[in-house]
Amino acid sequence: xxxKIEMKTPIVEMDGDEMARIMWHMVRKRLIEPYVALNxxxxxxxxxxxxxxxxRVTVEAAEAVKKYGVGVxxxxxxxxxxxxxxxxxxxxxxxxxxxxxxxxxxxVFREPIVLANIKPxxxxxxxxxxxxxxxxxxVYQNTEHAVDGPCKAELVLTMADGRQVRETxxxxxxxxxxxxxxxxxxxxxxxxxxxxSYGLDRGVPVWFATKDTVSKTYDGxxxxxxxxxxxxxxxxxRFKEAGIEFFYTLIDDAVARMVRSEGGFLWACKNYDxxxxxxxxxxxxxxxxxxxSVLVSPGGCVEYExxxxxxxxxxxxxxxxEKTSTNPTAIIFAWSGALRKRGQLDKVSxxxxxxxxxxxxxxxxxxTDGIMTGDLARISEVPARQVATTEAFxxxxxxxxxxxxxxxxx
Numbered sequence: 001x002x003x004k005i006e007m008k009t010p011i012v013e014m015d016g017d018e019m020a021r022i023m024w025h026m027v028r029k030r031l032i033e034p035y036v037a038l039n040x041x042x043x044x045x046x047x048x049x050x051x052x053x054x055x056r057v058t059v060e061a062a063e064a065v066k067k068y069g070v071g072v073x074x075x076x077x078x079x080x081x082x083x084x085x086x087x088x089x090x091x092x093x094x095x096x097x098x099x100x101x102x103x104x105x106x107x108v109f110r111e112p113i114v115l116a117n118i119k120p121x122x123x124x125x126x127x128x129x130x131x132x133x134x135x136x137x138x139v140y141q142n143t144e145h146a147v148d149g150p151c152k153a154e155l156v157l158t159m160a161d162g163r164q165v166r167e168t169x170x171x172x173x174x175x176x177x178x179x180x181x182x183x184x185x186x187x188x189x190x191x192x193x194x195x196x197s198y199g200l201d202r203g204v205p206v207w208f209a210t211k212d213t214v215s216k217t218y219d220g221x222x223x224x225x226x227x228x229x230x231x232x233x234x235x236x237x238r239f240k241e242a243g244i245e246f247f248y249t250l251i252d253d254a255v256a257r258m259v260r261s262e263g264g265f266l267w268a269c270k271n272y273d274x275x276x277x278x279x280x281x282x283x284x285x286x287x288x289x290x291x292x293s294v295l296v297s298p299g300g301c302v303e304y305e306x307x308x309x310x311x312x313x314x315x316x317x318x319x320x321x322e323k324t325s326t327n328p329t330a331i332i333f334a335w336s337g338a339l340r341k342r343g344q345l346d347k348v349s350x351x352x353x354x355x356x357x358x359x360x361x362x363x364x365x366x367x368t369d370g371i372m373t374g375d376l377a378r379i380s381e382v383p384a385r386q387v388a389t390t391e392a393f394x395x396x397x398x399x400x401x402x403x404x405x406x407x408x409x410x
Contacts, residue, residue: 004034004035004036004037005035005036005037005348005350005351005354006037006039006348007036007037007038007039007342007346007348007351008346008348009039009068009069009070009342009345009346010039010040010041010068011039011040011041011068011070011071011072011338011339011342012040012041012043012061012064012065012068012070012071012072012303013040013041013042013043013071013072014043014045014061014071014072014073014074014076014096015042015043015044015045015046015074016045016046016073016074016075016076016310017045017046017047017074017075017076017077017310018075018077018310018311018312018315019310019311019312019314019315019318019324019326020074020075020076020306020308020309020310020311020331021046021074021310022315022318022390023326023328023331023390023394024074024331026328026390026391026394027328027331027332027335027394028335030394030395030398031332031335031358031394031397031398031401032335032339032358034402035354035401035405036339036351036354041064041068043057043058043060043061043064044057045057045058045061045073045074045076045096046076047076047077047079047083047087047089047093048087050076050093050096051087051089051090051093054090055093055094055096055099058096058099058100059099059103061096061100062099062100062103062104063103065100065104065301065303066103066104066297066299066301069300069301069302069345070301070302070303070304070338070341070342070345071301071302071303071304071338072303072304072305072334072335072337072338073096073097073100073303073304073305073334074305074306074331075305075306075308075309075310075311076095076096076097076310077310078093078094078095078096078097078098079092079093080092095140097305098140098141100295100303101135101136101140101295102135102136102137102140102141104135104295104297104299104301104303105135105136105187105190105297105298106135106136106194106295106296106297106298106301106303107132107133107134107135107190107191107194107195107198107295107296108131108132108133108135108274108278108293108294108295108296109130109131109132109133109198109266109293109294109296110130110131110133110274110278110281110282110291110292110293110307111128111129111130111131111291111292112128112129112281112282112285112286112290112291112292113290113291113292113329113330113333114127114128114285115286115290115363115366115367115376116367117366117367117370117380117381117382118285118286118287118290118366118376118379118380118381119286119379119381120263120284120285120286121283121284121285121286122259122284124259124260124261124262124263125261125262125263125284125285126262126263126264127262127263127264128263128264128285129258129261129263129264129265129267129281129285130198130202130204130265130266130267131266131267131269131274131277131278131281132191132194132195132198132206132266132267132268132269132274133269133270133271133273133274133275133278134187134188134191134268134269134270134271134274135271135295136183136184136187136191136271137181137182137183137184137187137271138181138183138270138271138272139179139181139271139272140271140272141181141182142179142180142181143179143180144177144178144179144180145177145178145179146175146177147172147175147176147177147178148175149172149174149175150172150173150174151172152168152170152171152172153168153169153170153172153178154166154167154168154169155167155168155169155180181218183218183221183222185221185225188221188222188225188226189225189229190298191268192208192225192226192229192230192268193229193233193298194296194298195208195266195268196229196230196235196239196246198266198296199239199244199246199266200235200238200239200242200244202266203242203244204244204264204265204266205244205245205246205247205264205265205266206239206244206245206246206247206265206266206267206268207247207248207249207254207265207266207267207268208222208223208226208246208247208248208267208268209248209249209250209251209253209254209267209268209269209273210222210223210250210251210270211250211251211252212250213250219270222270223248226246226248226268227248230246251273254267278291278293278307279307282307282308286376286379287327287375287376287379288307288308288309288330289306289308289326289327289328289329289330289373289375289376290327290329290330290376291306291307291308291330292304292307292330292333292334292337293305293306293307293330293334294337302338302341304333304334304335304337304338304341305334306330306331306333306334307330308330311326314326314390323389324389324390325373325374325375325387325388325389325390325393326373326390327373327374327375327376327393328373328390328393328394329362329366332358332359332362332397333359333362335358336354336355336356336358336359337355339351339352339354339355339358340352340355340356343355353405354405357401357404357405358397358401358405360404361397361398361400361401361404361405362397362400364400365393365396365397365400369385369386369396369400370382370383370384370385370386371384371385371386371388371392371393371396372384372386372387372388372393373387373388373390373393374387
């Protein structure tokens with residue numbers, strides 16, 4: 001048996017749900033374990049285990065990412081009422097992603113994997129659009145209430161000295177709903193720094209957009225802080241030297257400009273905006289299965305994940321022992337990203353080299369060999385030579401990888 005690449009420090013591995021979980025273990029076994037002496041600290045974030053532990057396992061996983069610096073996460077279910085009934089849960093548990101992002105106070109960067117034979121749905125786009133999503137606050141950590149009848153909803157701030165400030169939200173004369181959201185100045189500033197730094201690293205312009213004409217305090221604060229960080233912390237000078245720009249506009253204008261652009265920029269988005277726009281960008285470039293995602297925290301911790309969901313429909317087919325053709329590309333790139341980062345931090349160049357070869361094997365399987373899962377075959381400019389099942393696609397990537405990678409073990 002060939003020697004495997006040794007890891008100095010563990011990666012935090014967070015397992016997930018449904019078809020994503022099935023693919024996770026296929027990728028691990030077929031594409032990684034033959035080459036890497038995988039060293040992970042494992043947390044099962046599957047819905048049943050989150051319910052069993054009262055979601056403590058999610059908090060423990062986030063703390064582990066803080067400790068070890070690099071994590072890789074499978075897609076997980078955020079349960080609604082139907083899922084509570086289906087899985088017999090104690091309650092509707094919060095989004096694991098929301099919990100982890102809030103604890104790491106990070107920014108999520110999502111970027112499409114551009115392939116030669118998969119053209120964007122928007123004909124103007126020639127370069128990838130990166131979405132930088134603020135991963136704290138807004139509706140993901142909201143307080144909300146259903147209003148049954150006439151009442152007055154108020155926003156009440158109780159100061160440390162007991163003094164209160166009250167503002168009327170609405171005088172309800174009938175049933176309705178009310179919601180409160182919040183954010184933190186330090187978190188917004190870290191969001192701005194992360195986006196400016198990422199833009200400089202990638203050599204791309206940075207856009208930022210809010211609706212400050214309507215939300216003059218909340219969105220207006222985001223706008224003011226981005227501008228302050230840019231001008232007062234040296235980014236303006238560095239952007240000028242790099243030949244790139246920072247551009248602000250209203251979010252509706254940004255959407256119109258994005259559609260007409262050629263791409264090639266980083267769009268910094270508030271939490272909810274980034275959630276929506278990353279899916280739009282991922283789908284428009286081809287498939288959510290071709291969307292990379294990395295959470296970067298101010299402390300330097302990173303967490304890689306597949307941006308898509310748990311692929312519920314395919315999972316039900318899998319349970320019936322029916323063949324599926326589910327795209328594992330984003331899962332593979334989550335693993336490669338985490339391994340590359342671990343190699344960079346620990347100065348294990350063989351891990352970085354392996355990650356490059358793994359990603360190239362995926363590209364060659366799709367572009368050169370014409371072997372694709374169903375979602376890619378439907379949109380490929382060049383007809384697929386083989387529409388592969390989930391297992392067959394991973395096996396084809398494995399054959400490509402075996403033919404190109406020979407680990408150089410010091």
